[in-house]
Amino acid sequence: MSTKDWILHLDLDQFIAAVELLRHPELRGKPVVVGGTGDPTKPRTVAATATYEAREYGIHSGTPLRTALKRCPDAVFLPSDPPAYEAASQHVMAVLRDFPVRVEIWGWDEAFLGATTDDPETLAAALQHAVHQRTGLTCSIGIGENKHQAKLASGHAKPAGIRRLTSGNWAETMNDRPTDALWGIGPKTARKLAQLGLHTVAQLAAADPTDLARHLGPTNGPWYRYLALGKGETTITTTPWIARGHSRETTFPHDLTDKDDITHHIATLATQVAHDAATENRQITRVSLKIRYTPFITRTRQTTLPTPTNDPQTIKNTATTLLNRFDLNRPIRLLGVAVEYTKPPT
DNA sequence: TCTGGGGTCCTAGGACCC
DNA sequence: TCTGGGGTCCTAGGACCC
Numbered sequence: 001m002s003t004k005d006w007i008l009h010l011d012l013d014q015f016i017a018a019v020e021l022l023r024h025p026e027l028r029g030k031p032v033v034v035g036g037t038g039d040p041t042k043p044r045t046v047a048a049t050a051t052y053e054a055r056e057y058g059i060h061s062g063t064p065l066r067t068a069l070k071r072c073p074d075a076v077f078l079p080s081d082p083p084a085y086e087a088a089s090q091h092v093m094a095v096l097r098d099f100p101v102r103v104e105i106w107g108w109d110e111a112f113l114g115a116t117t118d119d120p121e122t123l124a125a126a127l128q129h130a131v132h133q134r135t136g137l138t139c140s141i142g143i144g145e146n147k148h149q150a151k152l153a154s155g156h157a158k159p160a161g162i163r164r165l166t167s168g169n170w171a172e173t174m175n176d177r178p179t180d181a182l183w184g185i186g187p188k189t190a191r192k193l194a195q196l197g198l199h200t201v202a203q204l205a206a207a208d209p210t211d212l213a214r215h216l217g218p219t220n221g222p223w224y225r226y227l228a229l230g231k232g233e234t235t236i237t238t239t240p241w242i243a244r245g246h247s248r249e250t251t252f253p254h255d256l257t258d259k260d261d262i263t264h265h266i267a268t269l270a271t272q273v274a275h276d277a278a279t280e281n282r283q284i285t286r287v288s289l290k291i292r293y294t295p296f297i298t299r300t301r302q303t304t305l306p307t308p309t310n311d312p313q314t315i316k317n318t319a320t321t322l323l324n325r326f327d328l329n330r331p332i333r334l335l336g337v338a339v340e341y342t343k344p345p346t
Numbered sequence: 347t348c349t350g351g352g353g354t355c356c357t358a359g360g361a362c363c364c
Numbered sequence: 365t366c367t368g369g370g371g372t373c374c375t376a377g378g379a380c381c382c
Contacts, residue, residue, distance in 0.1 A: 036350080046350050058347090067347040080350095107353095107382050186380050217357060220379090244354070251350060286374095296349065300376065336351090353381080361374080 038079030114236035148232025249336030292334035
C-alpha cells in the first residue's frame with residue numbers, strides 16, 4: 001500500500017453564527033441575524049450572516065438589516081464582533097496544528113492542510129471530532145489532490161460532512177455543472193463564457209486555450225480551462241501571509257456633501273491606515289482614495305509616494321490632496337483609503 | 347431588499363526610455 | 365520624411381473571494 005500526499009480543505013460551518021450561538025445558547029433554534037452594530041433600524045447596514053431559522057424568512061448574508069427586520073420582526077439582531085471570531089478561529093487553528101499536518105490558514109473559517117496518509121477520510125474524521133470536542137464548532141472537510149479539488153469537495157460536504165474529489169471522480173462529479181461551480185469563476189465570467197457557447201465545466205475543459213486567451217485575457221483565459229480540468233495549486237504554505245497592503249473604508253448612514261466634513265473623514269481613515277502600517281512595521285508606497293457616490297458609482301484615484309513611508313502626516317496629506325481629483329458636487333455614501341506596502345525585508 | 351468591509355490579482359492604455 | 369519594437373512603470377477599473 002503506497003502512502004500518498006493529500007490536500008484537505010477544512011471549512012467551519014456557519015462560522016460567525018456558530019460562534020454567536022456558543023456564546024448565547026438560549027438563542028438556539030431562533031432566527032438570529034448578525035451584522036453591523038446590531039441595530040436593525042440603521043440604514044446601509046447588512047447582515048454578515050443569518051442562522052438557518054432566519055433564512056426561512058429570506059434573510060441571508062448581505063441582506064440589509066432594515067429589510068431583515070421587516071421580514072422577521074421577531075428576529076434577534078446581534079452586533080458583529082470580529083475580535084471574538086478571531087479568537088475562536090485561533091482556537092480552531094491550534095487544534096489543527098496538533099495533528100501531523102501542514103496548516104495553511106485561509107481567513108477566519110478556512111484552512112488548507114497538507115497530509116501524507118493512505119486514509120485521508122479517517123484523518124478528516126479525527127480532525128472533525130477534535131475540532132468539535134475542543135471548540136464546540138462543526139466543520140466540513142474536502143479531500144483532493146490540489147487546493148481547487150479540496151475546496152470544491154468541502155463545499156459538497158456541507159454541513160459537517162467529508163467528501164473526496166480527485167482526478168478519478170472529477171469528470172463524473174463536475175462535467176455537467178455550470179462553469180461558475182469552479183472556484184474563481186463568478187457570475188460575470190460565467191456570462192462571458194456562455195456567450196462563447198461554454199456553459200458547462202466539460203465544455204470549458206474542451207475549449208481552445210488560444211480562443212479563451214483572446215476573449216478573457218492572456219492569463220485568465222487559459223487558467224479557466226485549467227480549473228475546468230480539475231487542476232490547481234498543490235503547495236501548502238505554512239508561513240504567515242504577508243499582506244500586500246491594507247485599507248479602511250466607511251459607508252455613512254447618510255450622505256456627505258460638505259467638503260470640510262469629507263476631508264475630516266478622509267484624514268481619520270488615512271491616520272488609521274498609517275497606524276496599521278506602523279504597527280506592522282511596513283512602509284507605504286502608494287495611496288489610493290475611493291469614493292462611492294449615492295447612485296452607487298465608485299471612483300478611485302491613486303498616487304505613488306516619492307519615498308516609502310508610514311508617517312501619518314504624509315499619508316493624511318496625500319489622501320486629502322487626492323480629493324481634489326474628484327467631482328465633489330455629488331453626494332457621497334462611502335469614503336475609503338487604501339495603501340500598498342513595499343515588499344518586506346526578508 | 348437600494349446594495350458592508352477587507353483583501354488579491356489581472357487587464358488595458360498611456361508615459362517614458364532605449 | 366511621422367515611424368519600429370521592446371521593456372517597465374503608473375493608473376483606473378474589474379472580477380472574485382471570504
